Amino acid sequence: MEMLTQSLDDDLKAEIETLRESVRRMAIDTPIPGLPRPMTPIVQADRILQRLAHWLLDDEQRQVMIDHPWQAYFLNAAACLCDIGLMDGRSVSADSNMARRSHDWIQLNWQALGIKDAQRAGIMALICLQIKAAGDRDPARVGPGPVRFAGTRINTDLIAACIHLASALDLKSPATFMAIAARLPGSSSGLSTTWMDAFEVDGAGPHPYLPATIRVKINCRDPELHRALKHHERAVGERLKGINQRVRPRFLFADLIYEIEPAGYQPVDLRYTVDTAAALQLFMGNRLYADKRVFLRELIQNAVDACSMRKLGDKAYMPAIAIAFNDDISRITIRDNGIGMDRQWLEKYFLSIGISFYQSDEVRAVNRDPRIDIGFISQFGIGFLSSFLVAEKIVIRTRKGASPGLLITITSLKDYFDVRPLDDDTPVGTEVTLHLKPSKINYCRSIEFTGYLKTNIRFLQIPVRFTDERGNSTILGNEPLSYAVVKNTEADFVAPVIFDDAEGFIYLGVKMHDAGIFALETATGGISVFQDGIFVTQDDRLLPEGARQHVVGRINLKGRDKCELSMDRNRIFWTGQRKKQIRQRILLALVGIANRLMNALDAQGASVDTRNSLINHLAIFFDFSEVDDVVHDRLCQPLRQVVEKRFRDFVRVHFPHARSSGRIPEADGYNEQWQQRVLASFAPMN
Helix, strand or coil: HHCCCCCCCHHHHHHHHHHHHHHHHHHCCCCCCCCCCCHHHHHHHHHHHHHHHHHHHCCHHHHHHHHCCCHHHHHHHHHHHHHHHHHHHCCCCCCCHHHHHHHHHHHHHHCCCHHHHHHHHHHHHHHHHHHHHCCCCCHHHHHCHHHHEEEECHHHHHHHHHHHHHHCCCCCCCCHHHHCCCCCHHHHCCCCHHHHCEEEEEEECCCCCCCCEEEEEEECCCCCHHHHHHHHHHHHHHHHHHHHCCCCCCCCCCEEEEEEEEECCCCCCCCCCCHHHHHHHHHHCCCCCCCHHHHHHHHHHHHHHHHHHHHHCCCCCCCCEEEEEECCCEEEEEECCCCCCCCCHHHHHHCCCCCHHHCCCCHHHHHHCCCCCCCCCCCCCCCCHHHHCHHHHEEEEECCCCCCCCEEEEEECCCEEEEECCCCCCCCEEEEEEEEECCCCCHHHHHHHHHHHHCCCCCCCCCCCEECCCCCCCEEEECCCCCCCCCCCCCCCEEEECCCCEEEEEEEEEECCEEEEEEEECCCCCCCEECEEEEEEHHHHHHHHHHHCCCEEEEHHHHHHHCCCCCCCEEEEECCCHHHHHHHHHHHEEEEEEEHHHHHHHHHHHCCCHHHHHHHHHHHCCCCCCHHHHHHHCCCHHHHHHCCCCCCCCHHHHHCCCCCCCCCCHHCCCCCCCHHHHHHHCCCCC
16 A cells, blocks of 8 residues: 555545545544445545555556646545445435445545535545446546646546445445445345445455456355345446546456355356256356356367277377368467367257266266276266357367268358368368457467466377468477476475376475585475466465465376366355365375485485474474374484474463363364373373
């Protein structure tokens, strides 16, 4: 928040502080009828300004505030005053004209607020009006644009948009919650603390993997509130689009997603198969496939499965997958030399949304053969739909075995497919050509798609040849999962995570100087989880809490170790037992890294202080409540001693009567043999 005041001189800072104190004093003595909790406008203002300073403003917008002190002055002032209309004593309702009430209140009471002159008060009041209309796409309804003050052009549009958007994303603020509550049952009779207590916001900020997207994480305990929040998501998303059409500099963000975690109820879950036109349209919405580039992943999955199926009947077969742009980037083609499709396959599976051939009884019967080491990626039979996020027409050329080839043209999901025979010399396999919708950013489409593919399929076992519009080719995929380690150094520690069928590796870096290792490197990102070589998610909760700032890893789930995925393949539905097993395997891999690091310290003759510091740091990786006998026995002696000491200290602090009684009934959960030995050391005193 300091960034938004650093350009102000001492006099302007004093004026802002006087205004804040006046608003704070008035708010204490002003009950607000209709609000479930007292309004604290300065707290709301601070949250607005913090959100703007920390992530919502981009570099260009920040520079506007830094270069022009009056911009920052009016931003700070308007943030304090935007909800001041609540103090006029009237009850609150969802459709109250808050902006007009705030405008009028400032015009009448500006002297009591400590505002120096009527001109400043008028600009602040104007901004309050513009805040309400900031997301409106009709400029005529927004009001006058920039005004001049003290020789400076005040960008009131930008200031109003900043406050509007930051306030709208503060779901617990009075004005925002009123908008959400307007869609709740019984909202006309006043707001209730029950609704406000039925959800928590777990964080808001840039989406970790969807570019130009705001993510708000919410924990919700009521289905009606869940629906109201999703309505609010759409409303704020539309306002964001309107703001970016009109305000300059525009915001970096172009989209918004509320990720709601339900508790105690079951929302509509798109994991179920569908076969109706209405549900088909629902699947095409951006809530299932939020990133339009997902079509690349889905088509590659289909190609990989087709190649795997052909491999079952031809051991000498060599799979090949290729992606290419045409020279003007209006078409993209994905080719594979897999099993292909015939008319029966087309009618039975391709036309039935929600039914995957690779999860059918025919494939399951073949795949039960224990000698066959091939798994299939496709689960839901809807991935091909993602192509229509970017394509206005799709043309498929395919042939299966000795069957006639087929030319399939799809121009609309609602219309019949055009299916024609192909020449006999059509090669076995499938070629899908997407005729892309017009785009204003054709010049960077190739780079954009290449980056997406490099992230999502880098560990795919079948290499994919990508050819851009200039004819330049790049091989993607087929990378080793393990981390590259610089030879002849001891700065990188890598250990495998042992699974039945899956593979995984964890990595720990260390800091070195002339005398050798002296500290651990910082690394965040958790465990990157892939399934069948395709990226799914990142999850730091698979690591022990103490290791999350230093250890990263990769896991590629396959075979018997595969897990159920969400329909968009961006989440894993872990069972409690399955997640516990994976965490334990990672913990065992951490033992190997920790022991190797201790051996390296011994070999370099590390000082006592360095050695003790690293021992204590490594021991944090091994919480005594998670260390079973196997992990305990594999730890080197110095680490084992620290873990035992911390458990002993825990017992001493939390069970102070242990030494006198020799009994700790509350500690019955610590049943590992090493824990029992520690507990037994608390013998009764004679």
